[in-house]
Amino acid sequence: MSIELKIADFALKGIQHLYGLQADPDQISVQKTRKDQSGDFTLVVFPLLRYSRRSPEETGHSLGEYLISRMPEIGKYEVVKGFLNLVMHDSWWTGFFAEIQHNENYGHVTLTSDAPHILVEFSSPNTNKPLHLGHIRNNLLGHSVSQILKAAGHRVTMVNLVNDRGIHICKSMLSWQKWGEGITPEKAHVKGDRLVGDFYVRFDQEYKKQVTKLIEQGIDEEQAAAQAPLLLEAQQMLRKWEEHDPDVLRLWEMMNEWVCRGFEETYRNLGIKFDKIYYESQTYKLGKQLVSDALEKGILYQEEDGSVWADLTDEGLDQKLLLRADGTSVYMTQDLGTAHQRYQEYSFDRHVYVVGNEQNYHFKVLGLILKKMGFPWYNRLYHLSYGMVELPEGKMKSREGKVVDADDLIQEMYYTAKEISERLGKMDTVPEEKRQVNYPRIAMGALKYYILKVDPQKTMLFNPEESIDFNGNTGPFIQYTYVRIRSVERKAKDSGIRLDEIDWSREIKPGEYEKQLIKRIHQYPGVLKEAARAFSPALIANYLYELVKEYNQFYQFETILKEQDKNKRNFRLRLSSFVARHLAEGMNLLGIEMPERM
């Protein structure tokens, strides 16, 4: 039982004892004491006045006396207005630290055989253009949330659904056929996804020219857009693809291969892996059977033209198309199908979809239709809806080239990290190959932290003019703290200090900064739990930042290795080592690796 719960429990007993009343547990609020007040935990007494029928001060004192007499952990108490501040004995804090100091994965819940199984789908790119900053946010979120869920004791399967078919890829294919002159990524020395993306852009340009021409000829805009020869050709190509035309299939396979190899490189740079990759070309027909079954049962209805619809008016929504008149499926049909398939496959307890908030409506409808179809697991689907990444001039638009390309950004971060490192010169004595390990870690640390520290739900702004910071509330700041501790550890080892020399039986009086650190660390299990519940890496990022700030103060004002009292010195060293390991584990949940020097 956590100490907070224990205090709450005794507070309830105290009310019973003092006032003879059974208090509502919801009225008991135990929280961390504010920084500007002395104390460790605070019991808010205002809600308890209804039981005591005394003044806040009197009630606080009575409860304080009660608690201190029953809980040996508590050293003293103080009543300020309606707040009962409890101060724990120093030995309680050091005892807590002594207990956890050797935990390999402090705060992380070990996996049990009956742990809930969570499927996390993320990334899900289209194979017609390279990844951009928006995809980076998606990938980082998906990966980080998966790690957080694992740390919180869940079984996690990370899946990707690559959208490798459809009109968009046909546009790139057609464009390459017309203007590519047989170029390949190898010949062009360009990443495959970039090359295909360029042809996609080319298609759009040529298509727009045709549309403009048609409009000039007096055709109205809508018709022109629908009748431009290029579009008709692309549609023709899609039909051929669906009819398994060998030439089209060959071209399709080749270009998809280019793109996927390009993606793999980007994923590698981002440190992202999947347990399973699905391809839409293999899943796009799923769901039709579900729809026809539901139609037979009268859950869905059919229009005269043969199209099939779900009526969601009883849920306050509209009608939703599930099968076109020609019997082909739409996105929703596929998603119904894949959800069903995955449930058959995994019997997941939860299925998280990391998808932008522009698809809120889609996922709402997806759940409702599954509910309508009678699948009891419909409420196990969860749409982790994240906000868009915007540029100063607004939303990114890939067709207009107003995007921040993922590979470019990664490159740029690398050069910045390298440049700063070289300027500071602290790695001058480090061999080249080790530096080449550290630069990307710092670069990616900056980028990943920058994105993950903001609440997923919120739209975030990225200004390419102001490059991502390496100072302040940043990834490198946290890495730097880690690196400093590692350096102290090396020095300790060099001077023969052994870490097992702490005598815990002797009273260790933690200083202000040490105690603050232990208090912060004590909060971690709760932070992790909340991060897993809310699917929010930002909570982990903020926690780590607070911890690091406090560690740096400690580092600044206290000396570790030069401390004369050996017990104290070793305690500080142990605390530092623990913080370093804890930081590395915490950053790992954000997908960030630690450099050993920087």
Next chain:
RNA sequence: GGUCCCGUAGCUCAGCUGGAUAGAGCAGCAGCCUUCUAAGCUGCGGGUCGCAGGUUCGAAUCCUGCCGGGAUCGCCA
């Protein structure tokens, strides 16, 4: 127009299921390296928490209505 999300310092963001005098970073100014890595630390200035009501002992937080911004309501994905 309907539905959903957002609005906190010049800028970028924290602020958990309501709790004490709303916090960081960046930018600006002023200090700190003969001492464990200065990518650090300390201090200063900067706020009608979009506006107005309501609930409450107590509201940035919950409710309602406005204002501003975004998303969505396609036989696109």
